């Protein structure tokens with residue numbers, strides 16, 4: 001480069017330095033690029049498949065166990081469809097494979113499903129911090145609020161995917177091992193198979209929404225530490241603690257505020273007509289958790305020193 | 309002053325060109341790129357920048373730093389002197405305890421959203437998603453930038469990969485990369501878009517000499533294109549070889565900043581005489597008021613005389629006194645001499 005060219009380059013450099021035009025316009029849709037990247041990145045980890053694999057295996061195990069238990073015979077239990085204590089919906093599975101969807105969701109909701117969500121949510125920020133990639137996302141610049149929102153959205157996507165994996169696996173196993181037909185609701189009325197499948201899908205949605213509060217809690221924990229493993233362990237520890245607290249009758253005063261307290265209300269979707277009271281309470285509680293821990297996560301993350 | 313012949317061999321045509329051009333300006337032929345005249349607003353400006361970490365460690369203490377546009381700015385200091393902490397504050401990763409920082413004329417961290425798209429950074433080594441391949445790592449970082457155009461994304465990623473010589477390995481999982489390859493991929497992430505400022509925190513750390521040369525020649529190439537480069541290092545010769553300007557840190561404080569040539573010159577040079585008659589030479593030099601004499605075999609050195617003394621007279625005096633002079637001259641001070649003179653301590657002492 002000649003001297004003249006050099007000074008020319010310097011001049012244009014100086015001009016650029018002086019112009020205050022922020023380069024490149026910000027298209028609001030481009031922000032979705034990060035969400036897509038987040039979800040595809042999540043779906044390319046072996047860990048995600050391990051979690052989903054465990055969840056998909058639960059209905060298979062239940063289905064096989066019920067099948068062996070009833071010796072493959074036609075007449076199953078005419079057990080009272082009260083949906084209360086004990087393994088919910090199990091009795092109906094032999095008569096109608098669709099019930100395996102409800103049985104599998106009831107079996108995975110207390111521990112397996114939220115544990116998987118806890119791993120993904122706890123790792124969301126802390127995992128990026130411990131691998132050092134967080135600093136590069138932030139100087140990209142992803143924007144702290146934007147990154148947190150995208151992380152939460154991807155955790156929610158995982159809640160839905162995980163629930164659907166359980167439901168789909170259960171439906172497949174149920175249809176394979178058991179007869180499929182009209183569904184007897186908890187209220188004792190019978191609805192057609194089509195309507196029954198709609199209720200099953202609705203139930204899966206309700207279960208996914210039930211996990212949103214816990215997901216927000218996990219995300220908050222994730223902003224507190226720079227260790228991915230630590231955040232996952234803490235989040236899952238919180239889950240187990242809450243489940244224990246919820247089972248101690250002497251603590252009934254705090255039960256309505258525990259995120260897991262109304263989880264089993266999803267069974268009310270199977271009443272005729274749908275019994276909304278506890279479902280609504282559940283949604284309100286989840287909303288409260290999302291608001292409280294979402295704000296806490298935001299306050300923490302936007303003020304955090306990122307040194308890892 | 310060491311020459312950089314080895315550097316030149318590895319340096320490619322563009323870097324060579326740039327330095328050829330500079331040589332005319334300095335006339336020094338020392339291998340240093342010439343100081344670019346400081347024009348326009350400073351690219352980095354800090355006032356009283358201070359960081360005390362949670363644990364109470366005062367990592368950066370009242371830093372007043374000015375980096376002119378177009379310079380290759382060396383940020384020099386031993387390990388633990390606060391270089392990375394300063395860079396974290398400049399990039400908005402941590403909040404200063406007190407003081408202000410401006411990057412590209414706008415305050416950080418407040419203006420991070422508008423400033424950072426124009427800044428490429430490598431901070432404390434690369435960080436990658438091991439389960440993604442090289443290209444997907446870059447795609448992810450590019451998607452994180454909301455101002456990056458998705459229509460040109462793939463082309464820009466390929467260009468960055470080619471630039472750092474990773475095109476062939478771009479489909480390989482990052483966890484299978486060597487340290488040098490990871491460092492290059494980190495550099496590629498900093499080059500995803502044309503940048504006005506590149507911040508490189510010890511970019512040659514952990515690399516073998518060949519890798520170091522490659523990174524340095526890439527830095528020169530980028531600087532020749534007009535990008536301002538802010539390069540931290542604990543290697544004195546690295547700064548001397550690559551940078552036009554430098555700031556020296558020790559224990560969180562700024563010791564000195566300015567053009568590299570001035571800094572090195574501020575360390576008084578040494579007069580060196582090679583002769584088979586060191587005894588006579590020492591006596592004559594002493595008579596002429598020279599101090600700090602030391603002899604090592606047939607080599608005699610002394611503190612360089614003040615500018616008022618004509619070296620030719622000194623040489624004539626030696627020859628006139630019957631001293632057979634084989635070599636006579638002033639060896640210019642290095643940055644290391646400057647550092648030792650300024651801090652009164654060796655460079656390897658950590659703060």
Ligand SMILES: Nc1ncnc2c1ncn2[C@@H]1O[C@H](COP(=O)(O)OP(=O)(O)O)[C@@H](O)[C@H]1O
Nearest residue numbers: 307361363365367386387388389390391392393
């Ligand atoms: N996250 C941190 N928390 C507490 N102290 C830190 C942290 N990071 C660095 N330090 C301390 O701050 C000082 C400066 O560190 P650093 O900026 O990393 O220096 P350099 O990059 O020049 O080697 C050191 O004494 C270091 O121990």
Ligand SMILES: [Mg+2]
Nearest residue numbers: 391392432510
């Ligand atoms: Mg450092």
